[in-house]
Amino acid sequence: MSFTLATWNINSVRLREALVLKLLAEESPDVLCLQECKSPVDKMPLDAFAEAGYGHVVARGQKGYNGVAILSKIPMAEAGSQDFATLGHARHVAGTLENGVTVHNFYVPAGGDVADRSVNEKFGQKLDYLTDMRDWFRDSRPEKSILVGDLNIAPREDDVWDHKKLLKVVSHTPVEVEHLAETQEAGGWVDVTRRDIPEGRLYSWWSYRAKDWDGADKGRRLDHIWASADIEQAGHSSRILRDARGWEKPSDHAPVFASFDL
Known part of the structure; x- marks a missing residue:
C-alpha cells in the first residue's frame, strides 16, 4: 500500500478549519497529523473533516492550548497516548x-x-519531555512506525537561518539538539525528510513577527517526519509546502509531507 502523510502545527484547528480543508482538498494526503489544535476533541470540526473524506480520527485535546489529532482516509485504530514528563498536556497520540x-x-x-x-521552568519541562521520550523508545524500540510532529527543535546548522546567531536561542541550543539526537538514536529513528533532502537550508516555521516572512526567510525546521529503521527505505518524496505559510490568516508553520510504499 502506498500512502502520503503530512504533519502540520495548525495553531488552532477551529480558527483555521478552512485552511485544513484547503490542504485536504488541494494536496489530499492520506493521513494528516495536526498539532497545537487548541481545542477539546468534542469541539474540533471533525464532522467537516469527515465530509472531506477523513472519517478516521484519533485525538487528544485541551481547551485553549496543546492538542494533537490524526485524520486519516485509511482505517485506523486507536494506539494510545503518553503523558511524558507528567505535564498533563495533550501532546501525543x-x-x-x-x-x-x-x-x-x-x-x-x-x-x-x-x-x-x-530560571525557566518551561525549558526544563522540554528537556524532561525529551528524556522521557528517549527512555520510552529505548524500552520499547519501535517497529513499523512513523513519528511526526512539531518537535520544536531545529537540529542541523542548515535547519536554521543563522546557526551562530541561534546557538543560544531556544530550539537550536546544543543541549536541545543533544536531547533530540538521543531520542532519535534510542528509537532507531531515521529522519526521512533529511534523508530525502540531504543538502541545503530547509525550514518549516517562520515567525509571525517578521512583516515579510518570505523575503526575510528567517526560518527554522521545527517539524519532522521520522521512520523506524525497518521501514525507512519505504519513505520517499519528502517536501515542505512553503506556500501554506502565505495563505490567508496562516499558521506560522508549513505542512511537511512524505510518502511511503508499504
Missing part, C-alpha cells in the same frame, strides 16, 4: 493504520524564551 503502521503524533513543548532550566 498514536494510531495504527490498517497496513499495520503505527503513526506517533507529537507536540514537544516549545521551552519558553530562556535556555536555562534554573
Whole structure:
C-alpha cells in the first residue's frame, strides 16, 4: 500500500478549519497529523473533516492550548497516548493504520524564551519531555512506525537561518539538539525528510513577527517526519509546502509531507 502523510502545527484547528480543508482538498494526503489544535476533541470540526473524506480520527485535546489529532482516509485504530514528563498536556497520540503502521503524533513543548532550566521552568519541562521520550523508545524500540510532529527543535546548522546567531536561542541550543539526537538514536529513528533532502537550508516555521516572512526567510525546521529503521527505505518524496505559510490568516508553520510504499 502506498500512502502520503503530512504533519502540520495548525495553531488552532477551529480558527483555521478552512485552511485544513484547503490542504485536504488541494494536496489530499492520506493521513494528516495536526498539532497545537487548541481545542477539546468534542469541539474540533471533525464532522467537516469527515465530509472531506477523513472519517478516521484519533485525538487528544485541551481547551485553549496543546492538542494533537490524526485524520486519516485509511482505517485506523486507536494506539494510545503518553503523558511524558507528567505535564498533563495533550501532546501525543498514536494510531495504527490498517497496513499495520503505527503513526506517533507529537507536540514537544516549545521551552519558553530562556535556555536555562534554573530560571525557566518551561525549558526544563522540554528537556524532561525529551528524556522521557528517549527512555520510552529505548524500552520499547519501535517497529513499523512513523513519528511526526512539531518537535520544536531545529537540529542541523542548515535547519536554521543563522546557526551562530541561534546557538543560544531556544530550539537550536546544543543541549536541545543533544536531547533530540538521543531520542532519535534510542528509537532507531531515521529522519526521512533529511534523508530525502540531504543538502541545503530547509525550514518549516517562520515567525509571525517578521512583516515579510518570505523575503526575510528567517526560518527554522521545527517539524519532522521520522521512520523506524525497518521501514525507512519505504519513505520517499519528502517536501515542505512553503506556500501554506502565505495563505490567508496562516499558521506560522508549513505542512511537511512524505510518502511511503508499504
